[in-house]
Amino acid sequence: MIIISNQEIASDIYELTLQGELACLIKEAGQFINILISDKLFLRRPFSICAVNKSQKQLAILYQVVGEGTKILASKKAGDKIDVFGPLGKGFPLIDNVQEVLLVGGGIGVAPLYELAKQLHKRNVKVNTVLGFASKAKVVYESEFQRYGEVYIATIDGSYGFRGNVIELIETKKISFKLIYSCGPKAMLKALQEKYQHIKGYVSIEERMACGIGACYGCSCKPKDMSLPNFRVCKDGPVFELNEVII
Ligand SMILES: Cc1cc2nc3c(=O)[nH]c(=O)nc-3n(C[C@H](O)[C@H](O)[C@H](O)COP(=O)(O)OP(=O)(O)OC[C@H]3O[C@@H](n4cnc5c(N)ncnc54)[C@H](O)[C@@H]3O)c2cc1C
Numbered sequence: 001m002i003i004i005s006n007q008e009i010a011s012d013i014y015e016l017t018l019q020g021e022l023a024c025l026i027k028e029a030g031q032f033i034n035i036l037i038s039d040k041l042f043l044r045r046p047f048s049i050c051a052v053n054k055s056q057k058q059l060a061i062l063y064q065v066v067g068e069g070t071k072i073l074a075s076k077k078a079g080d081k082i083d084v085f086g087p088l089g090k091g092f093p094l095i096d097n098v099q100e101v102l103l104v105g106g107g108i109g110v111a112p113l114y115e116l117a118k119q120l121h122k123r124n125v126k127v128n129t130v131l132g133f134a135s136k137a138k139v140v141y142e143s144e145f146q147r148y149g150e151v152y153i154a155t156i157d158g159s160y161g162f163r164g165n166v167i168e169l170i171e172t173k174k175i176s177f178k179l180i181y182s183c184g185p186k187a188m189l190k191a192l193q194e195k196y197q198h199i200k201g202y203v204s205i206e207e208r209m210a211c212g213i214g215a216c217y218g219c220s221c222k223p224k225d226m227s228l229p230n231f232r233v234c235k236d237g238p239v240f241e242l243n244e245v246i247i
């Protein structure tokens with residue numbers, strides 16, 4: 001794919017827009033791409049697809065600089081070509097006859113929820129979004145999510161929005177919901193799973209990956225139903241039913 005833009009939108013968080021035929025193959029919000037960032041790095045790096053524009057053959061990802069690969073990615077410029085494999089994995093299912101949903105994103109985990117918000121809005125579903133970040137410097141996509149519904153922001157240090165975590169925000173603001181979609185750090189997903197056991201929901205989870213296509217079992221996670229074989233996050237997920245997996 002060709003890089004259209006690659007810009008820092010918050011502290012160490014970048015938005016990368018890519019163009020190529022691959023964008024037209026995306027089926028669901030929540031799928032991911034696997035990027036070969038440099039010949040020096042053997043493994044591709046997985047990133048959730050954040051936004052899709054099929055008419056322009058474009059997609060966007062949001063990434064946080066955490067290590068060697070993402071550091072190199074941040075140095076790429078518009079016009080550079082990049083080796084992208086995908087789209088991969090199963091995304092968020094859209095459920096019929098649902099009028100209102102809650103999206104809960106934590107940190108860089110807000111990325112796949114953005115395309116989902118867009119698709120839900122198109123289906124006239126009321127979208128409420130709760131986004132949690134460490135601090136104000138890490139807040140991204142608040143105004144983008146506001147295009148599709150009400151947005152609540154929580155920061156752990158209280159430097160922006162509600163002080164506390166996303167669950168404390170949901171409880172304090174008494175946000176009611178019957179269907180939840182979420183992506184974020186494992187501790188947040190685990191807490192949501194424990195708190196909302198009886199509510200229907202879907203979570204996108206991350207594991208370190210190698211092949212990205214279900215061949216190596218490097219990304220396996222355990223189902224709650226012990227009679228089932230382990231899931232491969234790259235192929236059976238990354239989106240699972242909220243209470244289907246052990247997080
Ligand atoms: C399905 C999926 C979707 C993802 N979507 C996004 C996204 O939209 N935006 C984003 O910024 N990141 C996303 N990630 C995580 C991203 O793949 C890693 O941050 C990236 O591979 C790090 O590469 P690196 O070379 O910079 O870091 P490395 O040098 O490889 O690692 C740096 C640090 O990050 C940790 N790390 C690396 N990969 C993962 C991982 N998969 N899960 C948890 N910790 C990891 C390492 O343990 C280490 O502490 C996703 C991961 C998966 C599996």
Ligand code: FES
Pocket residue numbers: 208209210211212213214215216217218219220232233234235
């Ligand atoms: S990364 Fe190889 S099976 Fe998932």
